[in-house]
Amino acid sequence: xxxxxxxxxxxxxxxxxxxxxxxxxxxxxxxxxxxxxxxxxxxxxxxxxxxxxxxxxxxxxxxxxxxxxxxxxxxxxxxxxxxxxxxxxxxxxxxxxxxxxxxxxxxxxxxxxxxxxxxxxxxxxxxxxx
Amino acid sequence: xxxxxxxxxxxxxxxxxxxxxxxxxxxxxxxxxxxxxxxxxxxxxxxxxxxxxxxxxxxxxxxxxxxxxxxxxxxxxxxxxxxxxxxxxxxxxxxxxxxxxxxxxxxxxxxxxxxxxxxxxxxxxxxxxxxxxxxxxxxxxxxxxxxxxxxxxxxxxxxxxxxxxxxxxxxxxxxxxxxxxxxxxxxxxxxxxxxxxxxxxxxxxxxxxxxxxxxxxxxxxxxxxxxxxxxxxxxxxxxxxxxxxxxxxxxxxxxxxxxxxxxxxxxxxxxxxxxxxxxxxxxxxxxxxxxxxxxxxxxxxxxxxxxxxxxxxxxxxxxxxxxxxxxxxxxxxxxxxxxxxxxxxxxxxxxxxxxxxxxxxxxxxxxxxxxxxxxxxxxxxxxxxxxxxxxxxxxxxxxxxxxxxxxxxxxxxxxxxxxxxxxxxxxxxxxxxxxxxxxxxxx
Numbered sequence: 001x002x003x004x005x006x007x008x009x010x011x012x013x014x015x016x017x018x019x020x021x022x023x024x025x026x027x028x029x030x031x032x033x034x035x036x037x038x039x040x041x042x043x044x045x046x047x048x049x050x051x052x053x054x055x056x057x058x059x060x061x062x063x064x065x066x067x068x069x070x071x072x073x074x075x076x077x078x079x080x081x082x083x084x085x086x087x088x089x090x091x092x093x094x095x096x097x098x099x100x101x102x103x104x105x106x107x108x109x110x111x112x113x114x115x116x117x118x119x120x121x122x123x124x125x126x127x128x129x130x
Numbered sequence: 131x132x133x134x135x136x137x138x139x140x141x142x143x144x145x146x147x148x149x150x151x152x153x154x155x156x157x158x159x160x161x162x163x164x165x166x167x168x169x170x171x172x173x174x175x176x177x178x179x180x181x182x183x184x185x186x187x188x189x190x191x192x193x194x195x196x197x198x199x200x201x202x203x204x205x206x207x208x209x210x211x212x213x214x215x216x217x218x219x220x221x222x223x224x225x226x227x228x229x230x231x232x233x234x235x236x237x238x239x240x241x242x243x244x245x246x247x248x249x250x251x252x253x254x255x256x257x258x259x260x261x262x263x264x265x266x267x268x269x270x271x272x273x274x275x276x277x278x279x280x281x282x283x284x285x286x287x288x289x290x291x292x293x294x295x296x297x298x299x300x301x302x303x304x305x306x307x308x309x310x311x312x313x314x315x316x317x318x319x320x321x322x323x324x325x326x327x328x329x330x331x332x333x334x335x336x337x338x339x340x341x342x343x344x345x346x347x348x349x350x351x352x353x354x355x356x357x358x359x360x361x362x363x364x365x366x367x368x369x370x371x372x373x374x375x376x377x378x379x380x381x382x383x384x385x386x387x388x389x390x391x392x393x394x395x396x397x398x399x400x401x402x403x404x405x406x407x408x409x410x411x412x413x414x415x416x417x418x419x420x421x422x423x424x425x426x427x428x429x430x431x432x433x434x435x436x437x438x439x440x441x442x443x444x445x446x447x448x449x450x451x452x453x454x455x456x457x458x459x460x461x462x463x464x465x466x467x468x469x470x471x472x473x474x475x476x477x478x479x480x481x482x483x484x485x486x487x488x489x490x491x492x493x494x495x496x497x498x499x500x501x502x503x504x505x506x507x508x509x510x511x512x513x514x515x516x517x518x519x520x521x522x523x524x525x526x527x528x529x530x531x532x533x534x535x536x537x538x539x540x541x542x543x544x545x546x547x548x549x550x551x552x553x554x555x556x557x558x559x560x561x562x563x564x565x566x567x568x569x570x571x572x573x
Contacts, residue, residue, distance in 0.1 A: 040412060045281070
């Protein structure tokens with residue numbers, strides 16, 4: 001399982017990373033691997049304001065469709081439009097080209113409440129063990 | 131393997147677990163008097179006697195095979211070629227369940243694929259799903275698709291009042307509790323006036339419930355101007371002759387496919403068709419069969435897409451339609467294939483010309499006037515000198531003719547107006563007989 005040392009992680013398997021005063025967000029390497037080949041992703045509209053835990057989109061693979069949850073609250077400032085035609089980027093590069101949304105966080109402190117890479121790794125191991 | 135899975139001991143254990151003494155106690159919330167009512171049934175009779183009894187009862191009915199029929203209003207009598215049933219009744223097509231497994235379902239999947247392809251050609255659209263239960267549910271699914279296209283941010287649905295009255299009811303039933311604002315109007319100008327930035331879709335029927343058709347381009351443009359989807363409920367038989375809604379700029383075309391190979395069947399099973407643009411395919415209800423190649427490069431068919439269904443989306447499904455109307459869709463596919471483009475056009479032309487012959491003759495009768503504000507296809511409205519029910523009773527009792535639909539039921543301003551339907555199934559002699567019978571009413 002690949003991890004981005006800069007990112008923080010949600011229990012619902014999204015990652016969040018600072019870029020200037022905005023957050024970039026996608027799903028983790030572990031999430032893309034569990035979903036297998038991703039065929040479609042639905043993202044919010046720029047300007048939407050969402051709370052932490054709100055559904056911001058749907059990712060659909062050959063196995064299942066899953067909701068995507070905001071790791072922090074904020075206003076969407078950009079979406080990765082290339083994913084519409086190339087959803088496989090999420091499989092290939094989940095922390096880079098496969099990013100999903102950028103948003104302006106309403107409460108930057110929510111970042112610190114997320115798991116760091118080591119905590120997330122332990123969380124996944126525990127979940128797998130169940 | 132036991133065929134009765136629960137033993138007495140199993141039942142006892144389950145009842146104990148939930149703290150109930152007997153199975154009867156589970157029904158104690160049902161009022162005493164209706165809980166275990168005494169059924170006063172006659173003594174049993176033999177199969178032969180039951181058959182006689184039922185045949186005697188059935189003989190009281192007057193059906194569409196017993197006399198001329200001029201009733202349409204959503205359910206249409208069109209000729210069903212023998213080849214339809216010959217294919218339909220092959221045992222290979224009978225299944226209790228959906229063809230998830232392409233390894234064992236190539237025939238069914240190919241038939242659905244061909245059905246989808248022909249529906250697209252007929253409607254002028256880019257993609258068709260594998261079908262719905264009937265025209266009404268397909269219309270309701272179009273509304274839900276439009277809501278999803280707008281991410282449920284738009285809550286207004288504009289409906290033409292000349293969409294089938296029962297379809298409009300089903301739309302309301304289907305969407306109740308969703309907080310929608312469903313508004314109706316009769317004329318194009320009023321429909322346009324209702325459109326705004328909150329409108330998810332505009333729905334019209336083509337030909338409309340009164341049988342009339344017109345250029346839908348202005349309505350399509352008006353809907354698109356406010357970002358709403360333009361939904362057309364179409365009669366597939368009419369599309370053999372009329373310009374397909376796709377060419378008017380429709381975003382979704384739905385309708386009742388019963389007229390294509392299914393017969394009237396006492397009201398069901400019918401067939402809802404649903405076609406849309408590729409850009410909305412992810413929001414489309416139901417499922418889609420696609421053509422692909424297998425590991426050896428040979429052509430094959432699979433369920434390609436079912437994005438809104440429960441087996442993929444689980445509790446997030448936005449459609450409960452997890453099946454398609456397989457056999458009736460197959461009937462439609464065989465019908466379309468058997469008739470071909472020329473045959474479909476010929477059926478539509480026969481309907482059109484016979485309906486116009488009937489309308490011209492009825493219009494000449496004293497007391498009757500055909501409404502001719504717009505062109506019509508196989509149905510037309512006649513203003514009658516007496517209540518429609520009286521006229522229909524007279525036609526049936528005195529002439530053995532099934533008359534038209536009483537429009538006063540749904541449209542107060544059309545009291546004493548009858549909707550008559552003429553198809554290729556009405557020979558000239560039947561039309562002349564209807565004219566003669568109506569002549570007696572008017573004099």
